[in-house]
């Protein structure tokens with residue numbers, strides 16, 4: 628994502644690019660069952676690069692805000708699937724953020740750890756035949772985890788966040804955010820109680836993807 632738009636003005640300002648990597652394009656109030664939030668639509672420079680964030684409190688005052696960077700999971704977040712822990716993590720995060728003076732949940736449309744919804748369903752089919760989540764992704768020709776948090780970092784900066792406390796179990800996410808210029812001052816484990824159906828999935832996340840799950 629280091630490519631900067633050449634703005635046709637000759638070769639003098641090479642990488643500066645006038646447009647920011649991500650910017651807020653919509654903002655509205657959002658009352659939820661977890662409390663009152665403000666919802667933001669954030670767009671990147673590339674086509675289709677977008678995210679939604681919900682925020683409460685003043686991010687510029689007091690200690691670093693509590694932030695969850697959540698990857699979309701239609702089956703979990705909406706249909707309450709127990710194949711994974713996404714919905715449980717989403718609810719846990721919103722409850723934690725609601726207790727804080729300020730916080731943000733950034734919701735990224737990178738379904739199925741970045742492989743897309745339909746491919747995720749194909750991976751589920753392979754898992755029903757006995758493969759684990761990592762084996763299934765590899766069989767479909769994808770990396771174990773295709774997610775990229777560079778745009779997430781830019782989206783957080785668009786909200787004015789440079790330093791945060793992160794709700795996460797994923798060391799790779801922390802590393803990517805930090806290398807994109809976001810300071811993670813503290814990691815807060817995101818460990819809701821989960822159903823027995825997701826136990827095998829969680830073990831694979833721990834053993835094969837290095838998630839910090841105790």
Ligand SMILES: [Zn+2]
Nearest residue numbers: 700703711713
């Ligand atoms: Zn999920």
